[in-house]
Amino acid sequence: MTELLPRARPDAISEERVRLAAExxxxxxxxxxxxxxxxxxxxxxxxxxxxxxxxxGKSTLLKALGRLLRPTSGQVLLDGRAIARTPTREVAKVLxxxxxxxxxxxxxxxxxxxxxxxxxxxxxLRQWSRDDEAVxxxxxxxxxxxxxxxxxxxxxxxxxxxxxxxxxxxxQGTDLLLLDxxxxxxxxxxxxxxxxxxxxxxxxxxxxxxxxxxxxxxxARYAQRxxxxxxxxLVASGTPAEVLTEQLLADVxxxxxxxxxxxxxxxxxxxxxxxxx
Amino acid sequence: MATTxxxxxxxxxxxxxxxxxLGTLALLLVLVAAAxxxxxxxxxxxxxxxxxxxxxxxxxxxxxxxVIVRQLRVPRTVLGLxxxxxxxxxxxxxxxxxxxxxxxxxxxxxxxxxxxxxxLAISALGITTPSGYVWFAFAGxxxxxxxxxAIGSAGPGGATPVTLALAGAALSALLYALVRxxxxxxxQTLDSFRFWVVGSLAGRDAGIAxxxxxxxxxxxxxxxxxxxxxxxxxxxxxxxxxxxxxIWLARAVGLAAVTLLxxxxxxxxxxxxxxxxxxxxxxxxxxxxxHRWLLPxxALAGAALxxxxxVVGRVVARPGELQVGIVLALIGAPFxxxxxxxxxxxxx
Amino acid sequence: xxxxxPARPAGPGGAPRPPVRxxxxxxxxxxxxxLRWRQLAVPAAGFAALVLVAALxxxxxDFPxxxxxxxxxxxxxxxxxxxxxxxxxxxxxxVVGALVGLALGVSGALxxxxxxxxxxxxxxxxxxxxxxxxxxxxxxLSGSTSAGALLGGLGIPLAALLGAxxxxxxxxxxxxxxxxxxxxxxxxxxxxxxxxxxxxDWLLTNAEIYDAASAYVWITGSLNARTWSDAxxxxxxxxxxxxxxxxxxxxxxxxxxGDDTARGLGVRxxxxxxxxxxxxxxxxAFAVSAAGPITFVALVVPQIAVRLAGGARPPLLASGVLGxxxxxxxxxxxxxxxxxxxxxxxxxxxxxAPYLLWLLVRGRRRSTV
Numbered sequence: 001m002t003e004l005l006p007r008a009r010p011d012a013i014s015e016e017r018v019r020l021a022a023e024x025x026x027x028x029x030x031x032x033x034x035x036x037x038x039x040x041x042x043x044x045x046x047x048x049x050x051x052x053x054x055x056x057g058k059s060t061l062l063k064a065l066g067r068l069l070r071p072t073s074g075q076v077l078l079d080g081r082a083i084a085r086t087p088t089r090e091v092a093k094v095l096x097x098x099x100x101x102x103x104x105x106x107x108x109x110x111x112x113x114x115x116x117x118x119x120x121x122x123x124x125l126r127q128w129s130r131d132d133e134a135v136x137x138x139x140x141x142x143x144x145x146x147x148x149x150x151x152x153x154x155x156x157x158x159x160x161x162x163x164x165x166x167x168x169x170x171x172q173g174t175d176l177l178l179l180d181x182x183x184x185x186x187x188x189x190x191x192x193x194x195x196x197x198x199x200x201x202x203x204x205x206x207x208x209x210x211x212x213x214x215x216x217x218x219x220a221r222y223a224q225r226x227x228x229x230x231x232x233x234l235v236a237s238g239t240p241a242e243v244l245t246e247q248l249l250a251d252v253x254x255x256x257x258x259x260x261x262x263x264x265x266x267x268x269x270x271x272x273x274x275x276x277x
Numbered sequence: 278m279a280t281t282x283x284x285x286x287x288x289x290x291x292x293x294x295x296x297x298x299l300g301t302l303a304l305l306l307v308l309v310a311a312a313x314x315x316x317x318x319x320x321x322x323x324x325x326x327x328x329x330x331x332x333x334x335x336x337x338x339x340x341x342x343x344v345i346v347r348q349l350r351v352p353r354t355v356l357g358l359x360x361x362x363x364x365x366x367x368x369x370x371x372x373x374x375x376x377x378x379x380x381x382x383x384x385x386x387x388x389x390x391x392x393x394x395x396x397l398a399i400s401a402l403g404i405t406t407p408s409g410y411v412w413f414a415f416a417g418x419x420x421x422x423x424x425x426x427a428i429g430s431a432g433p434g435g436a437t438p439v440t441l442a443l444a445g446a447a448l449s450a451l452l453y454a455l456v457r458x459x460x461x462x463x464x465q466t467l468d469s470f471r472f473w474v475v476g477s478l479a480g481r482d483a484g485i486a487x488x489x490x491x492x493x494x495x496x497x498x499x500x501x502x503x504x505x506x507x508x509x510x511x512x513x514x515x516x517x518x519x520x521x522x523x524i525w526l527a528r529a530v531g532l533a534a535v536t537l538l539x540x541x542x543x544x545x546x547x548x549x550x551x552x553x554x555x556x557x558x559x560x561x562x563x564x565x566x567x568h569r570w571l572l573p574x575x576a577l578a579g580a581a582l583x584x585x586x587x588v589v590g591r592v593v594a595r596p597g598e599l600q601v602g603i604v605l606a607l608i609g610a611p612f613x614x615x616x617x618x619x620x621x622x623x624x625x
Numbered sequence: 626x627x628x629x630x631p632a633r634p635a636g637p638g639g640a641p642r643p644p645v646r647x648x649x650x651x652x653x654x655x656x657x658x659x660l661r662w663r664q665l666a667v668p669a670a671g672f673a674a675l676v677l678v679a680a681l682x683x684x685x686x687d688f689p690x691x692x693x694x695x696x697x698x699x700x701x702x703x704x705x706x707x708x709x710x711x712x713x714x715x716x717x718x719x720v721v722g723a724l725v726g727l728a729l730g731v732s733g734a735l736x737x738x739x740x741x742x743x744x745x746x747x748x749x750x751x752x753x754x755x756x757x758x759x760x761x762x763x764x765x766l767s768g769s770t771s772a773g774a775l776l777g778g779l780g781i782p783l784a785a786l787l788g789a790x791x792x793x794x795x796x797x798x799x800x801x802x803x804x805x806x807x808x809x810x811x812x813x814x815x816x817x818x819x820x821x822x823x824x825x826d827w828l829l830t831n832a833e834i835y836d837a838a839s840a841y842v843w844i845t846g847s848l849n850a851r852t853w854s855d856a857x858x859x860x861x862x863x864x865x866x867x868x869x870x871x872x873x874x875x876x877x878x879x880x881x882x883g884d885d886t887a888r889g890l891g892v893r894x895x896x897x898x899x900x901x902x903x904x905x906x907x908x909x910a911f912a913v914s915a916a917g918p919i920t921f922v923a924l925v926v927p928q929i930a931v932r933l934a935g936g937a938r939p940p941l942l943a944s945g946v947l948g949x950x951x952x953x954x955x956x957x958x959x960x961x962x963x964x965x966x967x968x969x970x971x972x973x974x975x976x977x978a979p980y981l982l983w984l985l986v987r988g989r990r991r992s993t994v
Binding site: 063066067068087088089090091092093096097098099102103104105106107108109111112114115116117119120122124125126127128129130132133136137140149150172 | 644650656875879884885886889893938
Binding site: 462471602 | 826967
């Protein structure tokens, strides 16, 4: 059984190896430029969180990294190759992504939804192989969704639905995962649940993860590296302790805050005081 | 312009929005007045503005021009104003209630019901004049809508926009099947019906306007009363309910208004598509989604559009004329497509 | 919330798992698929019913022939006048009807899934209306203008085909903007529909009344006097386009998730959208050219099929088979049960519409595609 949520071999992980990179990208919707001349490198096996105020372009950047949005100039490289010139199906075998508010057709069951994640590995003859079934079962069990496989997606709670979608991204069997605000609309325990899941994928399966997050404390706790954006530009990048400084919070979020140490995880923790201005 | 509209106005941006709305209203009023004047002056025989004025102020003037103006052009123009306003208003209401750009009144069974009633009136009773059709068409339109609503709300989920639209499409298809069953075997009826079904202001006397006026008046009143509720419904039913809106009441008022407006318009002129579809889309780009502005402006724009189309129809095909329903489709469609292509998402 | 134990390895002899998806996996060598009995049973039962109804239909007429006799003749064991009546006089009509229904059903399912809108069908998107404009112009204008004479010279089926394809091309071209958005497709389609309807109505008002009457029969959709030569272009179209449509089925499933998810899963969006729209337009254009715009089949049949066969979108094969059954059945009814032979298009609406209404009233399922 080869493709079961493949674990990247620890000896093969090279933390210097750049998997995904943005080079001088300029991103725009119609005439409106959202991100301009941005550079970013994501190395193998890293867990990166992109943070920033609303409208700073972080979701737009994630879309470009996932080849959903073509840069008007500059390029995105996947394993050193221009992503725009790589067949989309090849990309889909390496890079999985979860949009912010994905829509499932009404009446679709969880099992069928997760099975769609196998699309890049299937063809017209090979529609539901043993591997497909095993990987989907595995993805369901990783996300604790096995019991709910027969339920329609639209009958799930918010937390379950999010896990179902993550399960689909898992079944895609890619070693890069891009997640756009996977914790939106979830209560705190389900946020922790989802991020634990993503963290385990990173730690135990060697996945390279990029996630857009709103909650700075959660981002600092789970990610190895934070990337802070403001007005479409990259402002800071580094470990959570390097990035989450009181000065940066003032500059980027216009927030006066104390940064203390999270008593549980040891990561920096933001305690807001008041909004500046 | 349309591209700048979707940014919600906040705080300081309030007065420019208001200015644009007032400007839109003023522009539309001017347009309606100009269209009405053109509709009176232009025709197979062009009449100068001076003669038009003379005929209007002096009711005893007996020149040929004056008689044409008073007995033909003015009634036709008044009817066009009424019907155009009704269709624009009904379209805005439908789109507001269904939150669906497909919310054309014709989908609710109005046109199909009126068509069947008119065909029956022609084939069974031998009626062949526009004024003879009015009550049949009106009754058919009402019956069609009520049936659609009854069926659309009979399902387990009640009347949702989707069940209503599906019920409307299905019932329309059934009624048209009956229409066609009669028409394929009855050439005489087809001969009269084909002139009704294109939708036209021609050959309608002043009596028709009077016949439908009371219904239009009630429809307009209900529509304007419905505006605040529609603003709430635009936020979703749950939010509207949370803000204290009785959903069923808002829906019932809206549906009654659409039925009266569309039924009366169809009764007077035959089915006229496109006004209800295209006008609210265009007006929304100028006024924004506030129905207190959108509804009256749609009514004005509908009236202006219908009159302009009617005038164009009289000019392009002299000495004959192109029916207003045809003209509307031919000028409305490219405009509509351009509008659709412009916007990234035509959110309602 | 507790996190499940890390995944256990699943060797070939591993412990049995709970089923991941409903249905039965079938695997032969490198070929594998998931089969669901309802999704097979519905087309199978529909096909059996189709054969029966078709045989019944070929038996009815001035010279009645039993079902068994018809089937024997179709199998090549017929003789003399019966063979001529069944194979030359009656079979073409039934075959055209079945193929038209098939093409309309599949085309409707493609459009409805693609646009994620149950009201999207070749009827509401203006394609059949475009065919009507072509056909009516050929009928009405052939005597009056030189352009009309040219159209009339093409013959009605070709004029209708050109009308439908031209409208399809317009629909596609006007909708295209770095991709085909389902929402934009529907709106542009509505606009084209309005123009087509207006032009048809206008042509009818300008026609001599006998031309108008025959044009009206055409736009209602009729199978009268169809011969093998009418069936040929449609047969070729179905043989070529249907397998392609079925092959596009997998991609269609993903298109339902919205653009971002579909692209994330490796779908070449622009190509897939183009293929789906072109297939749907092609099928409907040839169908309409052969029998006129038989109304309501493309709209109602996919909705019926998805309710019978289950699933999250109208199934293509079931839509096709049920479409064929509806058209052939409606044709049989018009010729036998009604006091006066009506064009089949009236009956497809009269049968299909109440059924959809009944489903709406009864159905537990909320009504979307």
